[in-house]
Amino acid sequence: MNRWSIADLSPQALRLLALLAVMVLVILFFGTQIDRYYSTRMFNRVSTSVAIMALIATGQALVVLTRNIDLSVGSIVGFTAYAVGGVVTRFPDLNPAFAIGAAVLTGAAFGAFNGFFVAYARIPAIIVTLGTLALFRTFLVEYSGAKSIITADLPEWILSLPRTNLFSIGNLDIRLTFAVAVIVVVVVHLAVTRLRIGRKFYAVGSNPEAAVVAGIDSRRIVFLAFIACGALSGLAGFMFLSRFGNITVVAGLGFELKSVAAVVVGGVNIFGGSGTVIGAMLGAILVGLLDASLVRLQYMSEFWREAILGFLILAAVAIDSVFMRRLFAWRYARREKLQARLSAEGKAKGE
Amino acid sequence: MNIAETGVAKSPLQKAVGHLTDWEGFLLAVLLVTIIANASMSDVFLTVNNQINLFQLSIEKIIVALIMTLIIINAEIDLSVASMMGLAACAFGWLFHHDVPIGLAVPIVILIGALGGSFNAFFITVMGLPSLVVTLAMLIGFRGLARVLVEDRGITDFPEWFDALGQQPLIGPFPLALLIFFALLVFFIVVLHFTGFGRYVYMIGNNKEMAVYSGVAVNRIKATLFIASGTISALAGILFAARVGAVRGDVALGFELDIITMVLLGGISIFGGRGTLFGAVFAMLIVLNLRNGMALANITHHLQTGVIGVLLILSVLLPNMRGMIRQFRESRASAKS
Numbered sequence: 001m002n003r004w005s006i007a008d009l010s011p012q013a014l015r016l017l018a019l020l021a022v023m024v025l026v027i028l029f030f031g032t033q034i035d036r037y038y039s040t041r042m043f044n045r046v047s048t049s050v051a052i053m054a055l056i057a058t059g060q061a062l063v064v065l066t067r068n069i070d071l072s073v074g075s076i077v078g079f080t081a082y083a084v085g086g087v088v089t090r091f092p093d094l095n096p097a098f099a100i101g102a103a104v105l106t107g108a109a110f111g112a113f114n115g116f117f118v119a120y121a122r123i124p125a126i127i128v129t130l131g132t133l134a135l136f137r138t139f140l141v142e143y144s145g146a147k148s149i150i151t152a153d154l155p156e157w158i159l160s161l162p163r164t165n166l167f168s169i170g171n172l173d174i175r176l177t178f179a180v181a182v183i184v185v186v187v188v189h190l191a192v193t194r195l196r197i198g199r200k201f202y203a204v205g206s207n208p209e210a211a212v213v214a215g216i217d218s219r220r221i222v223f224l225a226f227i228a229c230g231a232l233s234g235l236a237g238f239m240f241l242s243r244f245g246n247i248t249v250v251a252g253l254g255f256e257l258k259s260v261a262a263v264v265v266g267g268v269n270i271f272g273g274s275g276t277v278i279g280a281m282l283g284a285i286l287v288g289l290l291d292a293s294l295v296r297l298q299y300m301s302e303f304w305r306e307a308i309l310g311f312l313i314l315a316a317v318a319i320d321s322v323f324m325r326r327l328f329a330w331r332y333a334r335r336e337k338l339q340a341r342l343s344a345e346g347k348a349k350g351e
Numbered sequence: 352m353n354i355a356e357t358g359v360a361k362s363p364l365q366k367a368v369g370h371l372t373d374w375e376g377f378l379l380a381v382l383l384v385t386i387i388a389n390a391s392m393s394d395v396f397l398t399v400n401n402q403i404n405l406f407q408l409s410i411e412k413i414i415v416a417l418i419m420t421l422i423i424i425n426a427e428i429d430l431s432v433a434s435m436m437g438l439a440a441c442a443f444g445w446l447f448h449h450d451v452p453i454g455l456a457v458p459i460v461i462l463i464g465a466l467g468g469s470f471n472a473f474f475i476t477v478m479g480l481p482s483l484v485v486t487l488a489m490l491i492g493f494r495g496l497a498r499v500l501v502e503d504r505g506i507t508d509f510p511e512w513f514d515a516l517g518q519q520p521l522i523g524p525f526p527l528a529l530l531i532f533f534a535l536l537v538f539f540i541v542v543l544h545f546t547g548f549g550r551y552v553y554m555i556g557n558n559k560e561m562a563v564y565s566g567v568a569v570n571r572i573k574a575t576l577f578i579a580s581g582t583i584s585a586l587a588g589i590l591f592a593a594r595v596g597a598v599r600g601d602v603a604l605g606f607e608l609d610i611i612t613m614v615l616l617g618g619i620s621i622f623g624g625r626g627t628l629f630g631a632v633f634a635m636l637i638v639l640n641l642r643n644g645m646a647l648a649n650i651t652h653h654l655q656t657g658v659i660g661v662l663l664i665l666s667v668l669l670p671n672m673r674g675m676i677r678q679f680r681e682s683r684a685s686a687k688s
Contacts, residue, residue: 071608123667124621130612131660138657249653257430257487270481303498303600310492317484318474 011324012276015267018323019282022316023289030293040171042292047174048162048243050288051181052077054281055236056255057262058185059111059229061280062192064263066218066225067205067272068118068125073233073259075136076110077252080237082140085149085247092155099158103238104231110136111230115223133256141249151245161242177239182281184232189277201225206273262287265316287313374618374670378633385637389644396647399524405643407594410528411436411587412606413635416613417532417539418580420631423614424543425576426556426623427475427482432584433606434493435467439588441497444506444598453513461585467493468581472574482577490607498600507597517593528590535583540628548572556623612659613638616666637662 009017031037056073063070084103088094110132117128151159164176192198203211204218211218241247260270266283268275290312294305389396406413415432422429439460446456467489474485521527543549551572555562562569592598617634619626638659645655 117664117668121668122671123664126621127615127667128664130608130615131664133608134612134656134660134663138653138660141651141653142657257490260487261491264484264487270484301499301502303495303502305495307492307495307499310488310490310495313491314474314485314488317480317488318478321478321480 011327012267012274012279014327015320016276016279016282018320019266019279019286023282023286026286026289026293030297034293034296034298037293037296040173042296043172044175046285046289046292047178049292050285051175051177052236052239052243053255053258053262053284053288054181054185055232055239056259057266057280057284058188058277059232059236060259060263061266061268061275061277062188062201062225062232063125063229064260064268064270065192065201065205065272065275066222067208068222068225069129069260069270070111070114070226070229071126071129071256071260072110072114072132072136073229074252074255075133075140076107076230076233077237077240077255078247078249079110079136079140079143080106080234081241081244081251082144082149082247082249084238085154085241086144088155088158089149089153094155096157100235100238103234103241105234107234107237108227108231111227111233112223114230115226118226119219119222129256137249137253140251144249146249148249149241149245149247154241154245158242159245162239177242181239184235185277185281188228188232192277197221197224202273204272258287259284261313265313267320374666375627375630375633377669378616378618378630378637382633382637382640385640385644389640389647392644393647396644401643403520403524403526403529405639406529406532407526409609409639409642410526410532410594411591411603412610412613413639414528414532414535414587414590415580415584415606416610416631416635417535417628418576418583419610419614420617420619420626420628421539421543421552422482422576422580423611423619423621424556424623424626425552425573426559427573427576428486428611428621429471429482429577429580430486430607430611431467431471431489431493432580432610433603434490434497435464435581435584436588436591436603436606437497437601438467438493438500439464439585440592440598440602441500441600443589443592445500447509448506453510457589460589461582464581464583464585464588465578466581467585468578469574471581472577475577476570476574494600494604497602501598501600503600505597505599509592509596513593514596517590517596528594531586531590536628536632543628552576553624556625558624609638612663616659616663618666 027037036042056077060070060073080103083106084099087102088099114125114128114132117123118125162175162177165173166176166179167174192201200211200216200221203214203216204221208218211221237252240251244251262284263275263280264270264283265286266275266279266281268280268283287309290309291305294300294308295302386396395401415436419429419432442463443456443460446459447453451459471482471485471489474480475482516527519526521530543552551562551567554565554567555569555572559569588603591602595602613634614631615621616638617626617631619631641658641662642655645658646652
């Protein structure tokens with residue numbers, strides 16, 4: 001009874017371990033299938049593309065935790081990438097900090113727009129963000145006047161950013177953008193799990209009525225979640241600009257559903273209240289890893305990639321649901337047994 | 352009007368009008384304003400050709416929006432419809448290229464739609480996963496299968512009679528797709544508003560637990576709706592192939608958002624249990640007329656989409672504001688007394 005068992009871990013910790021285990025298996029599997037899979041190039045390609053999606057997935061996770069959804073993130077990423085690209089093209093000597101700050105603030109402003117209508121005008125999040133998905137993209141198209149941002153016009157510091165190394169572990173280069181994304185995710189994770197205001201995100205998501213009764217201003221929390229999601233999407237938009245350089249009006253198209261997929265694979269409950277931000281990041285990494293690996297698979301046509309990805313996402317969610325149900329049933333049975341034994345012992349002592 | 356008349360049983364039409372909620376009345380007003388504005392701006396707007404053309408341009412979307420209405424009233428969602436349309440169109444093209452006669456290819460493709468719908472239904476009802484998650488995964492999965500079938504090719508060499516079926520009028524001025532839409536519209540109005548099945552759809556949408564404990568076969572009804580959704584999406588995919596006369600991997604890409612927007616604009620609650628097909632039809636007509644009118648006025652497609660996005664937010668904001676104002680008045684009145 002006193003023996004420590006892996007099943008004593010919290011469901012969330014188990015989930016993270018399972019995700020890591022799946023990731024290791026995926027890496028081992030593709031290592032046997034693809035020549036020179038364990039190369040620095042592969043690592044860099046996955047890590048720089050994951051950096052963008054991990055940030056968006058983190059924002060999406062915050063919103064989903066509060067029992068909402070943000071379908072406008074793709075349009076926010078596209079708009080900020082284009083707008084900041086336009087500004088630095090015109091003013092190449094601009095301070096990088098200002099450009100990044102502008103991206104984050106632009107995203108936050110869009111997020112506040114969403115948050116206001118969801119939290120204070122009480123419109124379901126799916127309706128508001130379905131509307132702003134179209135609206136923000138329209139802003140982008142009107143603002144761009146059908147012109148594109150071209151790599152050649154961008155200042156050197158932005159273009160060199162994705163190639164900037166922070167440090168290297170052996171042969172693996174940890175790129176600055178990837179490190180920033182991981183740090184942001186860890187900070188957000190600590191904030192929602194350790195800070196009082198962070199716990200309120202979970203409270204509002206798991207039971208909105210109870211949260212209000214407990215004296216939580218749930219509207220403010222939902223508002224904040226959307227602002228944070230917008231700000232993180234804005235930062236992701238900046239990274240998108242630095243990674244791709246060429247920005248057209250379709251930048252970030254479809255990111256909303258990809259981020260929801262990453263969040264769901266990461267074990268965040270789509271109905272709010274449970275899941276972790278780290279999980280969302282691992283989900284984003286897993287999806288990105290599969291995406292990049294399936295492309296390199298020689299014997300399989302590249303056209304299978306999307307189909308396999310879709311079915312894998314469904315499999316991940318289905319297995320997770322079955323596994324968690326089993327776990328809870330097993331724990332419940334164990335507790336019942338324990339209680340029965342304790343009460344039997346108590347009776348024996350009483351007599 | 353005399354007293355005797357009020358005693359007469361209401362005709363179905365009067366009943367239907369009686370069903371209209373305030374919101375649907377508002378939609379009707381918006382629709383009339385749009386039509387009048389369009390008609391005054393352009394001479395060709397009210398011609399039969401333009402009216403048919405207006406339907407034809409989005410006919411596949413409004414066909415799928417009919418079943419989507421039932422699914423959302425049932426408090427579920429199907430994000431995979433557009434990918435299923437793409438998969439159906441591509442499967443049709445693939446079969447056609449492999450010398451399967453069209454008369455056989457069409458039923459096979461519709462069967463694929465039913466199978467895809469059953470696949471969704473299995474994970475939603477038996478596994479108990481949220482439909483948002485299942486159909487999101489299949490939005491990616493079905494689209495992927497569509498790309499596997501046609502890769503980066505385009506299939507355009509359908510026989511002339513097939514293209515004509517999608518483009519030319521069949522009976523009077525009406526093309527086949529429009530006739531199918533009207534037939535399905537009548538069918539779904541009857542099913543949703545005049546049968547027990549329809550009442551169950553509302554009941555489950557309002558309170559699933561209550562429906563379960565009342566002995567309603569909740570899973571069977573949900574499964575029926577998702578299988579119907581897959582089947583109708585597949586049919587819409589074939590109609591798309593016939594109308595455009597070409598099939599590519601990105602057929603109907605992103606249509607799911609337009610379809611859901613139309614349904615929600617029609618006053619159908621995203622939380623289920625509320626809304627009618629009449630509202631959905633008004634919303635379809637508004638979206639079609641707005642887009643058509645704006646296109647006639649040379650407003651770009653993207654700006655049209657933005658306008659519809661704003662309309663979607665307003666469609667919930669306005670009734671909410673009315674509720675808030677009423678609440679505010681009541682609280683003031685109770686404070687006075």
